[in-house]
Amino acid sequence: MKKKKILSILLSVIVLLTITSCETIDPTESGNLVPKTVSEGNVEHASHQVEINGSKLHIETYGNPNNPVIVFLHGGPGFDFRRLLRLKERYNSYSLADEYYLVFWNQRGSGLSKRHDKNVLTQNVFVEDLRQVIDRYSSDGKAFLIGHSWGGMSASLFMNRYPQKVNGAVLIESGPLTGKLFEEIKGDLIDMNLSSEWLNDYAWNSQFFSSDEHERMDYQMTLVYKESLPKYHQELEVDPAPFWRLGVATSKYIQEDGMDSNGKFNFDYTSNLQSYKTKVLFITGDLNEVIGKEFQGRQISFFNNAELSVIKNVGHDLDWLKPTEIIELTHNYLNEIKTLKVTK
Amino acid sequence: MKNLIMSVFFLIIVMIINVPTFGQVLTPNFKGKQSIYINIGLDPAVLTTFGYSYRLSSENFWKDIILFGEASIPVGEFEINDYRIKVGIQNSLVNSDNWNFSLAGYFMVRGTENSIHSATNYGLGILALAGYYESDWFSAFELGYDKGILTDIKHTDWYRDYFYSDVRDGLYSNPSGNISLGLRGGYLISDFEITLRAGIAKTEMFNNPVGVPFYSTVCK
Numbered sequence: 172m173k174k175k176k177i178l179s180i181l182l183s184v185i186v187l188l189t190i191t192s193c194e195t196i197d198p199t200e201s202g203n204l205v206p207k208t209v210s211e212g213n214v215e216h217a218s219h220q221v222e223i224n225g226s227k228l229h230i231e232t233y234g235n236p237n238n239p240v241i242v243f244l245h246g247g248p249g250f251d252f253r254r255l256l257r258l259k260e261r262y263n264s265y266s267l268a269d270e271y272y273l274v275f276w277n278q279r280g281s282g283l284s285k286r287h288d289k290n291v292l293t294q295n296v297f298v299e300d301l302r303q304v305i306d307r308y309s310s311d312g313k314a315f316l317i318g319h320s321w322g323g324m325s326a327s328l329f330m331n332r333y334p335q336k337v338n339g340a341v342l343i344e345s346g347p348l349t350g351k352l353f354e355e356i357k358g359d360l361i362d363m364n365l366s367s368e369w370l371n372d373y374a375w376n377s378q379f380f381s382s383d384e385h386e387r388m389d390y391q392m393t394l395v396y397k398e399s400l401p402k403y404h405q406e407l408e409v410d411p412a413p414f415w416r417l418g419v420a421t422s423k424y425i426q427e428d429g430m431d432s433n434g435k436f437n438f439d440y441t442s443n444l445q446s447y448k449t450k451v452l453f454i455t456g457d458l459n460e461v462i463g464k465e466f467q468g469r470q471i472s473f474f475n476n477a478e479l480s481v482i483k484n485v486g487h488d489l490d491w492l493k494p495t496e497i498i499e500l501t502h503n504y505l506n507e508i509k510t511l512k513v514t515k
Numbered sequence: 516m517k518n519l520i521m522s523v524f525f526l527i528i529v530m531i532i533n534v535p536t537f538g539q540v541l542t543p544n545f546k547g548k549q550s551i552y553i554n555i556g557l558d559p560a561v562l563t564t565f566g567y568s569y570r571l572s573s574e575n576f577w578k579d580i581i582l583f584g585e586a587s588i589p590v591g592e593f594e595i596n597d598y599r600i601k602v603g604i605q606n607s608l609v610n611s612d613n614w615n616f617s618l619a620g621y622f623m624v625r626g627t628e629n630s631i632h633s634a635t636n637y638g639l640g641i642l643a644l645a646g647y648y649e650s651d652w653f654s655a656f657e658l659g660y661d662k663g664i665l666t667d668i669k670h671t672d673w674y675r676d677y678f679y680s681d682v683r684d685g686l687y688s689n690p691s692g693n694i695s696l697g698l699r700g701g702y703l704i705s706d707f708e709i710t711l712r713a714g715i716a717k718t719e720m721f722n723n724p725v726g727v728p729f730y731s732t733v734c735k
Contacts (some may be wrong), residue, residue, distance in 0.1 A: 193686055194686070195686045195688035196683050197688065197689075198690050203682070204679075205682075212517040215706075246591065274619075347529040358608065366590065371560040373562060375560040375597055375627055376627060377693065377718075378599070378693070379636045379668075380663075380690050381690070381718040381719060381722070382722055383720040390631075393630075394630065395631045408673075410677075
């Protein structure tokens with residue numbers, strides 16, 4: 172009897188020691204599952220932290236600060252500018268940084284910029300952030316805008332409010348510029364087939380990590396990226412367009428800010444666009460079945476003066492996979508605007 | 516409302532493809548000693564569960580103890596790496612006239628393999644069931660709490676190479692907790708019982724879970 176007792180105590184101690192000797196990781200601690208933001212002490216990008224409009228934003232600049240400014244607007248809402256960085260590189264002996272001051276800006280709550288809660292994740296705050304970004308980097312308070320996907324939408328939102336602050340714009344496969352258009356296509360965006368692998372992986376994973384704070388939510392959203400948008404025809408196996416993290420709160424609240432109480436998109440970024448006289452360049456890939464050539468062909472009519480260029484054999488990740496073509500189109504477009512201004 | 520419609524729609528679909536078998540754990544009006552059961556439904560992914568329960572014979576207070584074990588796999592992909600195994604015990608704590616209150620506790624191991632990681636989760640769960648039981652039908656409320664204690668993770672090269680090279684592999688503590696609240700009803704025909712479950716799911720902090728914030732299964 173005594174031997175049994177000693178043995179059971181020994182066993183309990185061994186089990187306890189085994190459990191306590193395992194080093195465990197806190198899933199809510201920043202940096203474990205997704206990168207730390209600049210406000211959480213991201214060492215690698217500490218020098219790119221910029222305080223704007225009460226937030227700590229991750230902004231990288233390239234080129235000569237005395238040159239005209241181009242601000243890059245990333246997709247999402249909630250993606251980041253990591254996938255746009257090929258647009259700063261040199262192709263065919265030319266880089267946009269040769270002639271322009273390139274400003275890559277992670278919007279608040281996105282990428283390595285500081286996370287925020289709902290109250291400051293609104294479209295009005297976004298517009299004010301962009302206004303302050305332009306004023307900070309541009310001596311004349313004006314900039315060119317290059318936006319991809321949501322970045323195209325947000326560029327239009329900004330131009331609708333502050334047309335005088337925008338020298339020109341390149342909208343790369345922009346999302347819908349009105350809620351009405353968004354409602355038309357939203358059923359085609361995400362593959363909601365109940366037997367689809369991504370949806371089951373995503374739902375199944377809720378047993379492994381709960382979505383109770385930013386880190387775990389952002390991490391799990393990565394599961395959605397790979398297969399949820401089949402009609403966008405993106406390259407996701409080899410050389411997928413990268414990101415630092417997907418800002419779930421930003422995505423959710425910025426989108427909700429463009430909806431009515433029934434959850435229908437009702438925003439309109441086009442009400443004042445006709446007053447914008449400078450030519451706008453739309454670029455799209457020919458593979459996207461939802462917001463590709465036909466869709467962008469409809470969107471150019473929101474502007475007084477716009478042109479659509481189509482890049483072949485690419486889907487929604489044209490910003491990442493076709494930088495040479497995009498830079499060439501952008502370069503020509505910016506030269507055209509420059510020439511027109513000189514002529515005037 | 517949209518979730519409710521989807522839930523009802525899904526129930527209809529799974530009823531059509533349901534596979535006949537015997538009884539079900541956690542429905543005390545089934546009086547057999549052993550039962551096997553199949554669940555098909557959304558919990559939290561689209562899955563199939565195969566289960567077995569064994570009723571212990573005893574005449575004392577613990578007179579209706581049921582031991583059960585079940586294995587679930589998502590049906591969307593049929594990958595052996597995605598699974599859930601539960602073993603547990605259930606007891607009827609209150610059994611008065613047609614009213615019954617049962618409590619079940621279980622241990623579970625869950626696995627998954629997807630584009631960003633392969634993971635194994637170890638957890639505990641508790642499920643309370645209070646309802647009205649006739650000889651051939653019942654309806655009941657259920658409240659469940661499913662607690663992930665540890666998740667052991669190894670990240671994929673895809674996630675490391677293209678997104679975050681410094682992501683940490685290893686044992687994550689206190690990674691998950693989910694609450695379910697719902698209704699279930701059943702109808703008994705001879706040795707066969709059909710049970711429908713549906714309800715809402717929340718995280719332990721009362722947020723919506725990733726994926727779908729509701730569950731529904733059919734058991735036969």
